[in-house]
Amino acid sequence: MSAFVLVSGPFTDGRIWDAVVGRLRRKGAGAYPVTLDMRPEADLETQVGDVVRLIDSLDVPRVVLVGHDYAIHPVLGAADLRPERVARVVYLDAGLPQHGDPALALVPDPEVHQLLGAGGDPGPVPPPGPRDWQRWGSTEGLTAEQLEFLSALAVAQPPRTLTQPLRLTGAAAGVPVSAVLCTAGGTTIEGIQELVRVGPPQLRKLADPRVGFFELATGHWPMLSAPRELTEVLCRAAADEGHRLTPPEGEPGFLRPFLLDVPERPRVRSGHVDLHLPEPGETDAPRPAVLFVHGGPLSPDLVPAPRDWPFYVGYARLAASLGAVGAVVEHRLHGLTAYPRAADDVTEAVALLRADPRVDxxxxxxxxFSGAGLLVTDWLTGPPEWLRCVALTYPILAPLPGWGAVPPRFRPAEALRAGGAEPPALLLTRAGLETPQIAATVERFLEAAAEAGAPVQIIDVPHGAHGFELHGPTDESREAVTRAMTAVLSHLGI
Known part of the structure; x- marks a missing residue:
């Protein structure tokens, strides 16, 4: 039987695994919960050493390393130092940190980012109270008593465990991997398969046959809310079971040709904005403009960058072919905490666009588009008169479960409910096969719009999934894009 080394997420210690440890041992497996060094001066390397020492102390050939949430960082660090002793790494509702990533990048609580990003020498991060654990992940399935238990055993998290970058040499790159997704937080195997199919090339490694996936219909702390089910899944993972993703065929979806055949137009690059220009008319009068704001978060190392994808180039050329300036902004939405920076990029792009003599x-x-939907908030809070239309295509219009790191400022529905100035014309392209979590944010936005008396023109794509333009062109998707563009340009007087 396998020997499991169990490492828990922030604030907690080995006691959180008690119900799972007992079940694993009754099955004949070894189960060794780790209590990490939580002294204020401890850092990530300190906790990597804690895991390594436990591995070295065990009289077993190899172990299955299980990292829950933050703990995937010390687990990966330990696997990198002892790859020959690790049979498998299990990501338990955890992110996918890479070499050089600090754990803070995946922390969902915005107050922690404020605390650790304020400069100086920040102290430990205080543990959550019973009502605050939801800011770190879904509490679905936890009883009031279990939330009290979490708070009772919790201690402050040393700051440098969250800010010190993860150091990996690649020595454990060949170690098999399992991922356990707690679906109450919004992440599903189906959703990850879709990301692999149409997303950035670096996600294709998730379709490696050495990677198995499992789902648990519970919240972020399955060792408390579903210990029996988690025990079964861990044993199956150790036996190399689990769902395998289907590798994508051909090039990534975002590099496929645009679904409409649009003529090439002159492109002018100005800083972080590309302008696609219409044919010269009878006069040199400035033209109205549409600024396309790509989705995210996306990796800063993504090549090519979004403004060079056929997808956004196609949209901009379509606008230019119909008489408007089609512009694409390259913004820096590289993580959940980067929305303010991305919002600034969009504001600067609008100013640049309006200052261009070719633009009215x-x-x-x-x-x-998509995750950029949250960036619409600023433009609904105090919409300027020159903003004639806001279009949203399969947008995310409220932070998804586990997106607690998104600053409170980015809540489009709340901006509509706050009232104030009349919003611009609103156009929403809605995917009929949207994920339930994203669809719920759209419905809440539409409810807020109705309450505020802000009409929304809706273009439905009944058979379209999120990113439907990348899934292969259909008559339905072509018609939806054409209708949306026509509607937007009509508000610009074209």
Whole structure:
């Protein structure tokens, strides 16, 4: 039987695994919970050493390392130092940190980012109270008593465990991997398969046959809410079971040709904005403009960058072919905490666009895609008169479960409910096969719009999934894009 080394997430210690440890041992497996060094001066390397010492102390050939949440960082660090002793790494509702990533990048609580990003020498991060654990992940399935238990055993998290970058040499790259997804937090195997199919190339490694996936229909602390089910899944993972993702065929979806055949137009690059220009008319009068705001978060190392994807180039050329300036902004939405920076990038892009002599500064439309939907908030809070239309295509309109790191400022529905100035014309392209979590954010936004008396024109794509333009062109998807563009340009007087 396997020997499991169990490492828990922030604030907690080995006691959180008690119900799972007992079940594993009754099955004849070894189960060794780790209590990490939580002294204020401890850092990530300190806790990597804690895991390594336990591995070295065990009289077993190899172990299955299980990292829950933050603990995947010390687990990966330990596997990198002892790859020959590790049979498998299990990501238990954890992120996918890479070499050089600090754990803080995946922390969902915005207050922690404020505390550790304020400069100086920040102290330990205080543990959550019973009502605060939801800011670290879904508490679905936890009783009030279990939330009290979490708080009772919790201690402050040393700051440098979250800010010190993970150091990996690649020595454990060949170690098999399992991922256990707690679906109450919004992540599912189906959703990850879709990301692998149409997302950035670096995600293709998740379709490696050495990677197995499992789902648990519970929240972020399955060792408490579903110990029996988690025990079964861990044993199956150790036996190399689990769902395998289907490798994508051909090039990534975002590099496929645009679904409409649009003529190439002159492109002018100005800083972080590309302008696709219409044919010269009878006059040199400035033209209205549409600024396309790509989705995210995306890796800063993504090549090519979004403004060079056929997808966004196609949208901009389509606008230019119909008489508007089609512009694409390269913004820096590289993580959940980067929304303020991305919002600044969009604001700067709008200013640059309106200052361009080829653009009519009084006729501007903004078009947001996917995760950029949260960036619409600022433009609904105090919409300027020159903003004639806001378009949203399969947008995320509220932070998803586990997105607690998104600052409170980015809540589009709340901006509508706050009232104030009349919002610009609103256009929403809605995917009929949208994920339930994203669809719920859209419905809440539409409810807020109805309460605020802000009409929303909706273009439905009944058979379209999130990113439907990348899934292979259909008559339905082509018609939806054409209708959306026509509607936006009509608000610009074209």
């Amino acid at each position: 500064p009084e006729r501007i439309a903004l078009w947001f």
